[in-house]
Amino acid sequence: MADDKLRLEKALEIKAKEEGFVAFGIAPATLAPKTQQRLKQWLSNGCHGDMIWMENRADERSNPTNLWAEARSVIMLGMSYAPATDPFALDDVSDHGRISVYAQGKDYHDVVKGALKRTARWLVEQADCAVKVFVDTAPVMEKPLAAAAGLGWQGKHTNVVSRDHGSWLFLGAIYTSLDLPSSTPGKDNCGSCSACQDICPTNAFSEPYKLDARACISYLTIEHKGPIPQQYRKAMGNHIYGCDDCLAVCPWNKFAQAGAANKAFLPRAELAAPALVDLLALDDAGFRQVFSGSPIKRTGRDRMVRNALIAAGNSGDPALIAPVQALLDDGDDAVRDAAGWALEELASAQP
Incomplete structure (x- = not known):
């Protein structure tokens, strides 16, 4: 048996x-x-x-x-x-948004x-x-x-x-319902490494192995429905959907082979490096078209535009002032709030 x-x-x-x-x-x-x-x-x-x-x-x-x-x-x-590419590649490309690796494909x-x-x-x-x-x-x-x-x-x-x-x-x-032989459990090999703790932009880890979702960029950009709390907006940088920082910095990734990844998760061109100006112009129909077949679609247009506005405010790019102004009268409270904040940030960044 x-x-x-x-x-x-x-x-x-x-x-x-x-x-x-x-x-x-x-x-x-x-x-x-x-x-x-x-x-x-x-x-x-x-x-x-x-x-x-x-x-x-x-x-x-x-x-x-x-x-x-x-x-x-x-x-x-x-x-x-x-x-197959560096998850930090867009870190300094402030006029484009960063989408988590997992959400760039199907x-x-x-x-x-x-x-x-x-x-x-x-x-x-x-x-x-x-x-x-x-x-x-x-x-x-x-x-x-x-x-x-x-x-x-x-x-x-x-x-x-x-x-x-x-x-x-x-x-x-x-x-x-089958009673199958169990595998040997995994052994913790983190050792003294603290790379994932050190890199977190919002200090979401109260201690190793403990995450407060309320401070996590992935939670804030995906699950949180209202205005982004003020204390996290600058730290979000150009993250517009999720955050890979703590994952991407892990030393064990050196053994991960991109060739082992399921081809369904290869990044779509429009999701690998989306321009903020394009995201700020999205209406509901445009959002559904761009993010069809993507896990991003469940967040809805309002949250995506809210996130893009925070990134715009952090960009310092004067070219984004006009598209941000156009959202000051948006129908969503969180979008209007983010637009007002972004406009103030952009204005203060100009000489």
Whole structure:
């Protein structure tokens, strides 16, 4: 029986790699009590900000069997999106916006979930079991589960770090009723390195391994719906959707191969280096057209224009004054607020 399970596990790993996954491991359908306690403490401290769904479904998130009682094993899979270009390339190009590497190609939700479903369907055909697949949108603690399955470890930036793929992995989970042999858990290899902590523009890490989402640029530009808090606007620079700084600086990325990345995540030209002047001119229809098929589409036009206005204010570029002025009477409160701030910043930057 044990040999049969091992053969099934090996065949499953081969199938997963055929579907584009580069990392594979199996974890038991349970999380360590300390992981559950960390989640509870993080939520009680309000570090999740406006992400109320994390609080509302905390119990389901805290353990796989709380979400699905039949779960016995969790198959964790990683798909690479390692960039071929330097994520810091636009750092000093102030009239263009920086979009996180993961969002420059096709929507990872669609790509990863499709591959997960095909892999899970194969498993059901082979083993006549029950399965459920999850990518990011369900109450699943993918990162601790990935570490438990041996895909890597949760680094000081709180994301998964792989010895082979650095910080560039999309995670997917297959919950199954099968009781499969567990992989060896990942070992923390961060050591004394503090690169990800040191580079954070907004000091969002209260200490290593602890992130306050309310101060994180990724949260502020994607999840936060109102005006950007004043204390973070200058630090945002030209980040307009997400932030890769803590990921990109990780020394383990030297082992990540861009060739291992799924081709679906290759950057689209219009998302690799968008001009702020073009983003400031977007209306709803234009936004939907530019960001069709991208994970960015869920933020909506108003948040994107708000973010572009903050970047414009930080640019010091007089050519952006007129497009910023045109948004002072925008229909969205946060856009109007950002436009007023940006105009003041641009005016003060002129000789």
